[in-house]
Amino acid sequence: MTKKIVGNWSFPTSVRFGPGRISELPDACKATGMKKPLLITDEGLKDLPMVRDAIAANEAAGIPTGLFAGVKGNPTGKNVDDGLAVYRAGDHDGVIAFGGGSGLDAAKAVALMAGQTRPMWDFEDIGDWWTRADPDGIAPIIAVPTTSGTGSEVGRASVITKEDTHEKKIIFHPKMLPAIVISDPELTVGLPAHVTAATGIDAFVHCFEAYCAPGYHPMAEGVALEGMRLIAEALPRAYDNGSDIEARADMLAAASMGATAFQKGLGGVHALAHPVGAIFDTHHGLTNAILLPYVMQANRRAIEEKCEVVCRLLDLASPGFDTLFEWVMAFRSRLGVVNTLAEIGVDVDRADEVAVKAKGDPSDGGNPIELSVADYTAIFRRACVGDLG
Numbered sequence: 001m002t003k004k005i006v007g008n009w010s011f012p013t014s015v016r017f018g019p020g021r022i023s024e025l026p027d028a029c030k031a032t033g034m035k036k037p038l039l040i041t042d043e044g045l046k047d048l049p050m051v052r053d054a055i056a057a058n059e060a061a062g063i064p065t066g067l068f069a070g071v072k073g074n075p076t077g078k079n080v081d082d083g084l085a086v087y088r089a090g091d092h093d094g095v096i097a098f099g100g101g102s103g104l105d106a107a108k109a110v111a112l113m114a115g116q117t118r119p120m121w122d123f124e125d126i127g128d129w130w131t132r133a134d135p136d137g138i139a140p141i142i143a144v145p146t147t148s149g150t151g152s153e154v155g156r157a158s159v160i161t162k163e164d165t166h167e168k169k170i171i172f173h174p175k176m177l178p179a180i181v182i183s184d185p186e187l188t189v190g191l192p193a194h195v196t197a198a199t200g201i202d203a204f205v206h207c208f209e210a211y212c213a214p215g216y217h218p219m220a221e222g223v224a225l226e227g228m229r230l231i232a233e234a235l236p237r238a239y240d241n242g243s244d245i246e247a248r249a250d251m252l253a254a255a256s257m258g259a260t261a262f263q264k265g266l267g268g269v270h271a272l273a274h275p276v277g278a279i280f281d282t283h284h285g286l287t288n289a290i291l292l293p294y295v296m297q298a299n300r301r302a303i304e305e306k307c308e309v310v311c312r313l314l315d316l317a318s319p320g321f322d323t324l325f326e327w328v329m330a331f332r333s334r335l336g337v338v339n340t341l342a343e344i345g346v347d348v349d350r351a352d353e354v355a356v357k358a359k360g361d362p363s364d365g366g367n368p369i370e371l372s373v374a375d376y377t378a379i380f381r382r383a384c385v386g387d388l389g
């Protein structure tokens, strides 16, 4: 019997999941009270039929919909400012966040900023800074993911690069959680295999780092474990055959699960991937995919037991750190991921700068052991040259 891959979920927000459900976009706009939304998406998506069709469906339903497609990979403060200008000039009343991690994050930031008077950097995810925002000035958001990695569609934050300091800042507000998510796996079938791999491993790293982060959160750990199981099974299938809609559905669900789980914390992989991405403009998922085994080695003494559990879940013989490490290495190469940061244009000479920024990154706090600046320098250097001991 074919697996049923349609469902309506209310955790962690309202999710309409299943093939073809993008047709419900006009209804979702009505449900959230949007009469004149702005669809915000990645630069590379603006001419694709899925974007044009979504806007046309809204127009046909009497919901005039604007388009802003000026979001680059690793979106910047300027991308958000540009989107905000279009939002205000068009007198819009809601945001349709449509795309991969960059498009979703920039769109959510525009929605946050719609009615604020303070600069966006005042809402960085530090302490209670989010309370500085006027909640009535935040526009409603409908999220439509087109990749399976970021999970930003179910998250309350955006990662935006601050241009003057080359830092990725996490901008946070509880009302940045989209009111409705439309998760339609058919929108992800056109993703090239290498993007499927990189974004899919990002989702795996979200689950793995959340599972290994310290702290008591069995709910997040349960979600993380099932996310890893789904990815291990579905990502190779989606990579080999982009039209395998069941595999695409499992990956889309797992991506949302990773982002749901990482409210428990992330760790050293993300702490390093953020400055590497901000300085060298590398793809976030690919950067994580390369870094994962190097950070696992550094964390070894703290994650032995967790690795055993993951091995049992993945049905691997001889559960333990070494077995999971070997599995990660094989999984990565099976998906065509290179082994060093040097191969994606990262320069080892900036190790000290990367390490200082990694130590200051919010994800550092979730790492299972304390990593010093010197530790980050060493991990980064090994990842640049491929030194796995």
Ligand SMILES: [Fe+2]
Binding pocket: 150, 202, 206, 270, 284, 288
């Ligand atoms: Fe990530």
